[in-house]
Amino acid sequence: MPSTRVEALAYPALAMATVAVSFSAIFNRLAPDGPATIVWVRMAITAVLLAPLALRDARAGALPRSASDWSVVALSGVLLAAHFLTWTASLRHTSVASSVLLVSLHPVLVAVLGRRLLGEGVSLRLIAGLGLALVGTAITAAGDLRVSTEALGGDLLAIAGSITFAGYLLVGRRVRSRYGAAGYSVPVYSVVAVIALLAAPLSGAAVVPRPRTTLACLGLAVVCTVLGHTVFNWTLRHLRAVIVSLAFLGEPPITALLAIPFLGEWPPRSAVMGGVAVLLGLGFALTEPAPVPVAEEAAAQ
Numbered sequence: 001m002p003s004t005r006v007e008a009l010a011y012p013a014l015a016m017a018t019v020a021v022s023f024s025a026i027f028n029r030l031a032p033d034g035p036a037t038i039v040w041v042r043m044a045i046t047a048v049l050l051a052p053l054a055l056r057d058a059r060a061g062a063l064p065r066s067a068s069d070w071s072v073v074a075l076s077g078v079l080l081a082a083h084f085l086t087w088t089a090s091l092r093h094t095s096v097a098s099s100v101l102l103v104s105l106h107p108v109l110v111a112v113l114g115r116r117l118l119g120e121g122v123s124l125r126l127i128a129g130l131g132l133a134l135v136g137t138a139i140t141a142a143g144d145l146r147v148s149t150e151a152l153g154g155d156l157l158a159i160a161g162s163i164t165f166a167g168y169l170l171v172g173r174r175v176r177s178r179y180g181a182a183g184y185s186v187p188v189y190s191v192v193a194v195i196a197l198l199a200a201p202l203s204g205a206a207v208v209p210r211p212r213t214t215l216a217c218l219g220l221a222v223v224c225t226v227l228g229h230t231v232f233n234w235t236l237r238h239l240r241a242v243i244v245s246l247a248f249l250g251e252p253p254i255t256a257l258l259a260i261p262f263l264g265e266w267p268p269r270s271a272v273m274g275g276v277a278v279l280l281g282l283g284f285a286l287t288e289p290a291p292v293p294v295a296e297e298a299a300a301q
Helices: 005-021 024-030 035-059 067-090 096-103 106-117 124-142 149-178 181-202 211-235 241-263 269-286 294-300
Strands: none
Touching: 005 211, 005 241, 024 211, 024 241, 035 067, 035 181, 035 211, 067 096, 067 149, 067 181, 096 149, 106 124, 106 149, 106 241, 124 241, 124 269, 149 241, 181 211, 211 241, 241 269
């Protein structure tokens, strides 16, 4: 269990953020424009909404200042933009289930690289919970997996989305202790918005969104980004990167449930069984005691 009151609040915040990002597919379905248009409008709205909080962080000195700080922020923004663009594009070339399965591999990368780069220990309980959650993701995808030359490009894009998102979480975990949540998030989201805006004409997407896209992006900004990704950024200051990464595996089954009332879509049996396995794995992993850091393990040996 967490050792401080703030860390205790991080777990409910993590759960809330997971539910919030699960609305992403719902809002994306309502937007008629292309991926780059959706991404730049969504992130631009989010940056404007969070600007007052970023100014508060700036007054408190919790904003990036040095050139090295801003280079890290830029790297984080590039990685997040690459994740959004590659994963969204993958949905046009391969099945939704295949894309979700491949992009959901990021907790494995975070667990391995987090141990090597951040010195964050990984317990057997967490590994077991992660394994069960990944099995559940595979079961969910089993009913819709397809193997074809056409789908290969989409699969590779989904893998790229997984790698870049793992990098985004690791960078955030490394630097979040120095910045406020808004002071870090607003510059990162601004970088994402600029990259997506530049990518829009190159990908054939509209630069100016349609009214329906703007409304959908407002929902994406408020629910999925402010209450979702930004809260995830806050939890990175108090929880290990692998825990935050693992929470994202709750998104597919929750999205499947949300699709029933909002889109009138009922999940197939494989999605129900896989979703149960994912949620059980998350519950098992997220209730583990905090492990001993790698550095302390080495000192004790």
